[in-house]
Amino acid sequence: MATDKPWGGRFEKPTDELVEAFTASIDTDRHIALDDVRGSRAHAAMLAQVGLLSDADHSAIDRGLDQIRAELEADRFPWNPAHEDVHMNVEVRLRELVGEPASRLHTARSRNDQVGLDARLWARRHLGQVHGALLAVQDALLGQAEAHVDTLLPGYTHLQRGQPVRLAHHLLAYVEMFERDRERVRDAARRMDQSPLGSGALAGTPHPIDRQAVADRLGFAGVTRNSMDATGDRDFMLEAMSAAAISMVHASRLSEEVVLWSSAEFGFLRLDDGFATGSSMMPQKKNPDVAELVRAKSGRVIGDLTALLVTLKGLPLTYNRDLQEDKPPFFDAIRTWRDSLEVTARMIETSTFDRDRMARALDEGFVTATELADWLVTRQVPFREAHAVVGRIVAHCLSASKGLSELSLEELRRFHPAFDADALAWIDPEQAVERRDLPGGPARKQVAARIVEARARLADPERSAWPWASSDAEVGADR
Numbered sequence: 098m099a100t101d102k103p104w105g106g107r108f109e110k111p112t113d114e115l116v117e118a119f120t121a122s123i124d125t126d127r128h129i130a131l132d133d134v135r136g137s138r139a140h141a142a143m144l145a146q147v148g149l150l151s152d153a154d155h156s157a158i159d160r161g162l163d164q165i166r167a168e169l170e171a172d173r174f175p176w177n178p179a180h181e182d183v184h185m186n187v188e189v190r191l192r193e194l195v196g197e198p199a200s201r202l203h204t205a206r207s208r209n210d211q212v213g214l215d216a217r218l219w220a221r222r223h224l225g226q227v228h229g230a231l232l233a234v235q236d237a238l239l240g241q242a243e244a245h246v247d248t249l250l251p252g253y254t255h256l257q258r259g260q261p262v263r264l265a266h267h268l269l270a271y272v273e274m275f276e277r278d279r280e281r282v283r284d285a286a287r288r289m290d291q292s293p294l295g296s297g298a299l300a301g302t303p304h305p306i307d308r309q310a311v312a313d314r315l316g317f318a319g320v321t322r323n324s325m326d327a328t329g330d331r332d333f334m335l336e337a338m339s340a341a342a343i344s345m346v347h348a349s350r351l352s353e354e355v356v357l358w359s360s361a362e363f364g365f366l367r368l369d370d371g372f373a374t375g376s377s378m379m380p381q382k383k384n385p386d387v388a389e390l391v392r393a394k395s396g397r398v399i400g401d402l403t404a405l406l407v408t409l410k411g412l413p414l415t416y417n418r419d420l421q422e423d424k425p426p427f428f429d430a431i432r433t434w435r436d437s438l439e440v441t442a443r444m445i446e447t448s449t450f451d452r453d454r455m456a457r458a459l460d461e462g463f464v465t466a467t468e469l470a471d472w473l474v475t476r477q478v479p480f481r482e483a484h485a486v487v488g489r490i491v492a493h494c495l496s497a498s499k500g501l502s503e504l505s506l507e508e509l510r511r512f513h514p515a516f517d518a519d520a521l522a523w524i525d526p527e528q529a530v531e532r533r534d535l536p537g538g539p540a541r542k543q544v545a546a547r548i549v550e551a552r553a554r555l556a557d558p559e560r561s562a563w564p565w566a567s568s569d570a571e572v573g574a575d576r
Contacts, residue, residue, distance in 0.1 A: 123176055125424050126183040130174070132218035133183050134166045136211065139314040140294060141202055143307050149205065154198035161195040162187075183215075184208050205302040206294065209328040209416040213293040216424065218315065220337055223431045224286050225563040230438035231279045231344070232561060235272050237446040239551055242268040246544055249526055250365065250455035251464045258462030261526035264450060265548065266539040272551050274347040279560075281340035286565055289333035292317040296324035299415040316565065329415040331405065334427045338402040341434040342395075348441055349395035352388035355444065359385050364454040369447035372440075387444050391437045398433050401426035459526045463491050463501055468523040468532075469509075476515040486513045 112120075138159060145155035165187060168174040180186045192199040242265035251258040252267065292315060295301065295308035301324045308320040321327035358365035359373075368385055376382035404426045408419055466487050473483035490512050494501060501524050509516040522528060534540035554560050 117179065117181070120181065120418070120421070121178050122182050122421050122424070123178050123180075123186065125428065126212075126215075127176060127186075128428055129212075129215040129219045129424070130169050130183050130187065131166065132215040132222075133187055133211070134162050134169065135218060136214045136294065136311075136315065137187065137202060138162050139311045140206055142314060143311045144201075144204055146310060147305050147307055149304055149306070150201055154201055157195040157198040158191065158202055161191045161199065164194055165190055182208070184211055205297070205304040205306045207296075207298040207328070209298050210293045210296040210324075212420075213296070213327060213330070214315075216427070217289050217291075217293070217317075217333060220289060220333060220427075220431070221286055221565045223435065224282050224337060225565060227341075227431065227435045227438065228279060228282050228563050230435050230442065231275050231282065232555060233442035234348075234438050234445070235275050235279075235551070235555060237442045238268045238272050238275075239548060239555070240446060241265075241448070241450070242272070242544075242548055245450060245452075246541060246548070248450065248452050248455060249459060249530060251458050251462060258458070258464050260467055261459055261464050261529050262539045263530060263541070263544050264455065265544045269544065269547050269551065271347065271351050275344070276551075276554065278340065278344035278347060281343065282337075285333065285336040285340055287318075288336060290318040290565065291321045291327075292319070293321045293327035293330075296321060296327040299325050299328050325415045329412070329417075329420075331409055331420065331423050334405060334423055335402070335409070338398070338405060338427060338430045341430045342399045342402045345391075345395035345398045345434055345437060348437055349392045351441065351445075352385075352391040355388040355448070356385045356392070359383075359388075363458075365451055365458075367449040367451065368444070369449075372444045372447060387440055391441055394433050394437050398430045401430035401433075460500060460502070463494065465501060465524045465526055465529050466491055468529045469501070469520060471532075472520045472523045473513060473515055478513070478515060483513075 141150060141155055141158045141162070144150035145152060150158070165174065168190075174186075175190065176186055177189070180189050188199060188203065191202065245264040245268070248264040249261050250264050250267070252260050252262040292308065292312035294311050295306055312318075312320050321330075355366060355368070357363055359368050368383065368387075370383075372387045373383045374386045376384065405423055408422050412419055469490065470480065470483040470487045473486060474480050478486075490501070490504070490509070493499075493508075493512075494504070504521075506516065506518055506521060509520060523532075531540050534543060536543065
């Protein structure tokens with residue numbers, strides 16, 4: 098017998114107002130409302146296809162859902178916190194619009210498999226935005242690399258000058274990091290490319306539904322293989338957030354170098370005025386706030402991942418209300434990642450590198466000292482012995498306030514008789530870089546080849562196009 102109790106037939110009184118406020122998730126899961134509508138339309142079409150929904154009811158439901166989609170896109174949807182979550186808000190609104198047929202939409206479906214579907218649709222869409230932002234960062238880095246193939250600067254270890262490298266080579270290191278990030282995003286999207294709808298609350302449904310038909314309508318490769326796993330699974334969120342955390346660490350490292358290089362102490366880089374801020378007190382300041390915020394937001398994304406890992410670690414199968422807490426950190430991590438990448442791309446693209454300042458830095462810190470050791474190795478001196486010899490040469494230069502290029506051949510021979518005039522040529526930074534002509538090295542030929550390869554990867558549609566993009570207008574332009 099039907100009940101007029103809005104809280105259902107099992108209970109004798111409604112939920113306490115305090116509990117309603119505590120358990121409400123509207124503020125968070127309204128972001129999957131368009132995905133919920135899209136999934137519901139596909140579900141209704143399947144129900145009609147298998148005879149569980151009449152053509153008339155299907156037509157009414159589809160018409161109502163289309164109006165709800167329009168209301169959502171126009172920000173005119175009448176949200177009601179009393180309806181607990183996005184699914185009930187959509188269902189109640191649909192009932193207001195089309196009446197009794199709306200009650201048939203939930204046939205063979207639970208909010209458990211419904212939210213799993215909505216979250217996957219949201220994730221797939223937003224990971225596409227992230228993928229595009231990663232391409233933009235790589236493009237910006239490659240643009241600067243192409244302009245600075247012949248710009249040399251010191252490479253660092255322990256934040257101490259180590260050996261000379263090409264600026265392009267340095268920038269290409271980040272291109273490789275973000276390339277791996279793109280691969281991780283695509284891997285995560287491939288593994289979440291399964292529709293959970295039809296899993297029900299945990300044990301499926303006795304109705305003769307066609308799960309693959311729904312998956313096909315929504316652009317999924319297939320359906321999940323276990324109903325209990327499908328309703329309790331949040332691996333797809335964890336994997337995407339793990340990729341986000343790793344990528345944000347890369348963005349943070351790049352931002353740290355922007356902060357360092359734009360300082361007066363380094364002076365290697367000048368930020369565009371549009372990507373820096375001033376001081377409220379000190380008029381001379383030009384602060385790298387954008388880079389600093391990206392650096393800080395990496396901690397936020399790592400925290401989001403940690404929050405979800407801890408939420409999941411003790412949950413038995415299948416659905417538990419704890420899973421309501423999956424979306425706030427997930428949505429935040431993916432959006433923060435996307436936004437950080439987008440601003441990083443523009444920051445790098447608009448920055449200016451100071452070639453002269455980098456060249457002057459090569460004259461300090463004995464960055465070609467290793468060359469003298471390697472030269473001695475070519476004369477059959479064991480490397481450890483050569484290392485000690487050059488260490489003594491550096492100590493001599495420090496006490497004499499000299500650079501390596503200022504040493505005479507006679508001075509070099511005081512430290513080892515094998516030195517001859519050819520050794521002095523090895524001190525030149527350009528020659529030092531060019532001698533490292535091996536795959537992955539900083540020689541000009543190698544760097545130029547890596548730039549060509551990277552450009553080809555970005556232009557390759559199989560690697561750069563997002564294969565899970567949807568042409569369905571229902572997904573909207575949710576940010």
